[in-house]
Amino acid sequence: MQISDILRPEGTRCVTSVASKKRLLQDISDIAAASCGLSASEALNALQEREALGPTGVGKGVALPHARVSGITRVCGVFLRLEKPLDFEAVDRQPVDLVFALFAPAGSGVDHLKALARVSRTLRDPGICAKLRSTDNPSALYAIVTDEATHKAA
Numbered sequence: 001m002q003i004s005d006i007l008r009p010e011g012t013r014c015v016t017s018v019a020s021k022k023r024l025l026q027d028i029s030d031i032a033a034a035s036c037g038l039s040a041s042e043a044l045n046a047l048q049e050r051e052a053l054g055p056t057g058v059g060k061g062v063a064l065p066h067a068r069v070s071g072i073t074r075v076c077g078v079f080l081r082l083e084k085p086l087d088f089e090a091v092d093r094q095p096v097d098l099v100f101a102l103f104a105p106a107g108s109g110v111d112h113l114k115a116l117a118r119v120s121r122t123l124r125d126p127g128i129c130a131k132l133r134s135t136d137n138p139s140a141l142y143a144i145v146t147d148e149a150t151h152k153a154a
């Protein structure tokens with residue numbers, strides 16, 4: 001599974017300001033509704049339920065919120081770069097500025113885990129994260145995060 005199978009250009013954004021984690025999850029849900037064709041309210045409820053189990057801030061400024069939702073047939077994602085880092089209750093207590101949210105069909109099993117592993121490996125690469133943090137252009141963000149040649153070299 002490639003990131004380009006999960007993420008569409010319209011699901012990639014640079015967010016200039018967001019006041020809270022709750023507001024960020026709302027923004028992610030709205031973007032997911034537009035780019036993945038799912039219900040924004042269902043996406044938000046699923047993300048909030050998952051976050052209630054434990055924060056999805058994985059450290060080094062990265063968060064990977066994810067949830068299973070009905071009404072979609074494939075794993076899809078939303079990638080945001082936040083201009084102002086936000087407290088996401090990350091494991092290292094550092095604020096988050098790179099957020100890749102994943103949505104999987106309610107009955108999916110291995111595809112959801114493969115997508116989460118792929119995104120996690122990509123965003124653990126300091127070089128890729130540095131490139132993502134150096135631009136606020138959505139097209140450039142999409143190109144960086146989906147560049148499979150860079151990911152294989154990492």
